[in-house]
Amino acid sequence: MKIHHRPDYAQLRKDAYPPIEEQLDALWHAMDRGELPKVEAFYEPIRAVKVSYPKSAR
Template identity: 40%
Template sequence: MQIHHVGDHRPLRAAEYPAIGDQLDVLWRWAAALPAALRTPELEAMLSHIEAVKTKYEKGGEDASG
């Protein structure tokens, strides 16, 4: 027996998925855990940028420049 949904499935799925920020956090942690030999230059650049932002704005802290 097949189930047929009527209407657009996209808003239903979107409502049940984790927030996009949570999804991206998981992906970036996974990418950071890859061996260096598997990281592309683009991935290394993005990971470096993310780490720089995290350092600049530490959790519970204020802007590092002020």
């Protein structure tokens, strides 16, 4: 008889999700594009950093 181990769904999900940094960035950009309502406590501090340190034109 063989015993088959099925991984826990929580670990499978954890391994499959994109990194939290990517998830948060996607949320911020969706708010910035108006696709989601802006949560000011989340949106504004990030916006302030982006304004203070803009991407350099390459």
